Amino acid sequence: DAGVTQSPTHLIKTRGQQVTLRCSPKSGHDTVSWYQQALGQGPQFIFQYYEEEERQRGNFPDRFSGHQFPNYSSELNVNALLLGDSALYLCASSYGQGLQETQYFGPGTRLLVL
Amino acid sequence: QQQVKQSPQSLIVQKGGIPIINCAYENTAFDYFPWYQQFPGKGPALLIAIRPDVSEKKEGRFTISFNKSAKQFSLHIMDSQPGDSATYFCAASTTGNQFYFGTGTSLTVIP
Numbered sequence: 031d032a033g034v035t036q037s038p039t040h041l042i043k044t045r046g047q048q049v050t051l052r053c054s055p056k057s058g059h060d061t062v063s064w065y066q067q068a069l070g071q072g073p074q075f076i077f078q079y080y081e082e083e084e085r086q087r088g089n090f091p092d093r094f095s096g097h098q099f100p101n102y103s104s105e106l107n108v109n110a111l112l113l114g115d116s117a118l119y120l121c122a123s124s125y126g127q128g129l130q131e132t133q134y135f136g137p138g139t140r141l142l143v144l
Numbered sequence: 145q146q147q148v149k150q151s152p153q154s155l156i157v158q159k160g161g162i163p164i165i166n167c168a169y170e171n172t173a174f175d176y177f178p179w180y181q182q183f184p185g186k187g188p189a190l191l192i193a194i195r196p197d198v199s200e201k202k203e204g205r206f207t208i209s210f211n212k213s214a215k216q217f218s219l220h221i222m223d224s225q226p227g228d229s230a231t232y233f234c235a236a237s238t239t240g241n242q243f244y245f246g247t248g249t250s251l252t253v254i255p
Binding site: 034063070071072073074075078086088120122133134135136137138 | 186189190233245247248
C-alpha cells in the first residue's frame, strides 16, 4: 500500500515564476492538506481540500492556490514566486474532513527560489 | 504569533538517557496534541498523541505528560537509542481544524 506520494522531489525556480506541486494521497484517504516548512521551522498549514473544495485556509496570500481532483489527488500552485517561498512543501492526507489525527505526511517537495 | 512554543531547540543525550521535550500553548480550545518525528529527507510521522482528558499516555518507549492547568505538555523518550536521533515536533489543534506546530527539537542520541 503506497503512502502519500509527492512530485517532484526537488525544484528550482526564479523569482516571479509560477510552480505546481502534486500530491497523491494514501489509499483510502479523501482529504489533502498542504503545509509549508521553512528550514529549521515546523510545518505551517496552507490549506485543506475535501470533496474537491478548499475547506480551510491558513495565513497564506492568494498567490497560493490549489485544486483537488475526483481521484482525491491534489495540486498546490504558487504564483509570482518570492525568495521567501523557498521551503519544503508537505502534503498530508487523511480520511474524512476533521479526522486529522489520522493524518499521514508525504516526503515533501523542496522548492528553491533564486 | 507562535501558537505552540517548543523547547529546547536541540538536545544531545547518551544512549539509554531520557530526553524530555516541552511544549506550551495558549489556546484553551485546543483538544488534540500530537507529537511527530521527522528524519532528514522525510515528512513528519505521527509518534503519539494525547487529548486533554488524560494526564499521561504511554506507547512503547514514548510517553506524553499533559498538564492542562499549566497549558503544557511534554514528550519523554525512555531508554533512548541512536535510531531515535531525529527532529521532533509537537502540535496542537481543535477537532476538525488546522494543526499548529512547534518549531522543532533536534535530538541526537550518542552511542
